[in-house]
Every structure is written in C-alpha cells, then in structure tokens.
Amino acid sequence: MSTIISDTGLDQTPVAEDAATENAEPTENPGPEPPAGPRHPRLMRALRVARTTLVVVALLAAAGVGGTYLVRQRLADRAYVDAGTAVLTAEPIPVGSAAAGVVEQVYVQDGSAVAGGARLASLAITTAPGTKPRIEDLRAPATGLVSEINVAQGQVARGGEPVITLYDPAAMSFVVDVPVETLRKLRLGMTAYVDGPGLPRRITTTLDRVEPKVSMIPTPADPSGLLTVVLKPAAGDLVTVRTLVPGLQFSVVVDTTTAAGHTPAVNSA
Numbered sequence: 001m002s003t004i005i006s007d008t009g010l011d012q013t014p015v016a017e018d019a020a021t022e023n024a025e026p027t028e029n030p031g032p033e034p035p036a037g038p039r040h041p042r043l044m045r046a047l048r049v050a051r052t053t054l055v056v057v058a059l060l061a062a063a064g065v066g067g068t069y070l071v072r073q074r075l076a077d078r079a080y081v082d083a084g085t086a087v088l089t090a091e092p093i094p095v096g097s098a099a100a101g102v103v104e105q106v107y108v109q110d111g112s113a114v115a116g117g118a119r120l121a122s123l124a125i126t127t128a129p130g131t132k133p134r135i136e137d138l139r140a141p142a143t144g145l146v147s148e149i150n151v152a153q154g155q156v157a158r159g160g161e162p163v164i165t166l167y168d169p170a171a172m173s174f175v176v177d178v179p180v181e182t183l184r185k186l187r188l189g190m191t192a193y194v195d196g197p198g199l200p201r202r203i204t205t206t207l208d209r210v211e212p213k214v215s216m217i218p219t220p221a222d223p224s225g226l227l228t229v230v231l232k233p234a235a236g237d238l239v240t241v242r243t244l245v246p247g248l249q250f251s252v253v254v255d256t257t258t259a260a261g262h263t264p265a266v267n268s269a
Contacts, residue, residue: 094162
C-alpha cells in the first residue's frame with residue numbers, strides 16, 4: 001500500500017499496487033548457461049580423423065624402424081662365428097751354451113725387458129780337470145722380454161740346455177683350436193675380434209694361417225678333430241698386446257663378411 005500526497009495535504013486514501021507484483025513468487029537463480037555445442041561438427045570430425053591417422057602413421061613408422069633394427073641385428077649375429085677360446089702365445093727364444101757349466105751369475109729376472117746383446121747370465125765352463133774354469137757370458141740375441149729363468153744361479157746347465165728364455169712381445173699371436181665344421185665357415189685374412197678380462201677394449205686380429213694338430217685324429221669325443229687357427233694382432237693393437245702375458249685366455253668371434261674371395265681356411269690346413 002502507498003499514499004498520495006496532494007497540494008492540499010496528506011491524502012490517507014490507500015492506492016493498491018499491482019497485485020501480480022505483490023503476489024509473485026521469487027524466482028530461483030538459473031546459474032550460468034551451459035556452453036554451446038560445436039558450431040562446426042564437420043570440422044571437429046575431420047580433426048579427430050586427422051589425429052587418429054597421425055597416431056597410426058607414427059606407430060607404423062616405429063614398428064618399421066624396430067623391425068629393420070631386428071633384421072639388421074639378426075644378420076649381424078649370423079655374420080659372426082664364435083671360434084671359442086684363444087690363448088696368447090709367444091715364440092720362445094732360448095739362450096744357452098753349447099758347453100756344460102755352472103751358472104755363476106744371472107743378471108735378469110722374469111719379465112725383464114732386454115735389448116739385443118744385453119748380458120743375461122754367465123757360466124763357468126770347465127774345459128779339463130784341474131784347469132781354471134772359463135767364464136762365458138750369455139747375451140740376448142734380440143730385443144725381448146724374459147719369460148723364464150730355466151737354470152738358477154749355482155746350478156749346472158747342460159750343453160745345449162736353455163739357461164734363459166726370452167720372447168718378442170711384438171711377435172705374439174693368438175691361437176684357437178676349432179673343429180673342421182667351424183673351419184669351413186672361415187677364410188684366411190678374415191677379421192677376428194679378441195675380447196676378455198683385462199682388456200680396455202676388444203683387439204682386432206687377422207686369421208693368418210691354420211696349423212694341423214698332432215691330435216687331429218678323430219675320436220668318439222671329437223669325431224671331427226681340431227685344427228689350430230693362428231690370429232695375428234693388428235698393428236694398431238700391438239701396444240695393448242705387448243702389455244699382456246703369454247698364456248692368457250680370451251674369447252674370439254670371427255667376422256665372416258670380411259676377406260671375401262680369399263682362400264678357405266679348411267683348404268690351407
């Protein structure tokens with residue numbers, strides 16, 4: 001209700017307001033409107049198809065790369081032949097006297113590096129009973145390392161017996177005994193890799209020659225017999241090989257993709 005004020009004064013006659021306004025129920029807040037749907041459904045479908053296509057292409061590319069890697073890895077594995085265990089060997093250089101005598105003095109020890117002409121030991125050789133012994137110096141015939149002192153100081157060395165044994169570290173090689181069946185896969189000149197404990201990296205060698213063994217006669221345990229394959233270290237690995245001691249054992253694999261057209265190893269035995 002409200003009142004009307006006139007020029008003459010206060011009129012107390014009530015005036016009715018809009019009934020609809022007075023009796024209207026308060027309305028609830030409808031909240032934010034929901035987001036409108038896509039205005040371009042065809043564009044959205046095209047984007048989804050493009051995204052799916054890209055994912056499929058990426059998966060196919062990854063599968064192709066992985067498959068190619070596996071194929072190459074299998075081919076690489078087939079290219080290598082496990083030749084077994086190789087032993088580092090050195091050609092011995094015996095040093096002794098043609099006459100028998102007593103070893104008076106030894107001037108070297110195991111592992112000593114000696115130059116050609118260096119004095120290794122001295123012998124007291126008796127030429128006749130009751131005469132003064134003759135002293136003979138034993139000298140290194142070439143540069144090398146002392147691998148063994150065969151006759152100790154104070155002992156008797158027989159004529160022709162080595163007193164000191166040397167070896168040339170630059171002439172060392174690896175030898176591995178292989179069956180004929182394995183040898184048929186190899187050729188002279190093939191590259192072989194030697195690896196094992198104590199090596200900073202694998203050593204590259206070349207299949208130099210094949211030597212028949214005395215025990216090559218077939219046996220029930222080994223019906224094919226064995227032959228000795230000699231591997232020569234590459235020039236770039238000689239520094240590493242010189243630090244090794246003869247008798248050490250290593251694993252060997254041969255790359256059969258090398259030395260194409262060379263003589264089959266089995267034919268050279």
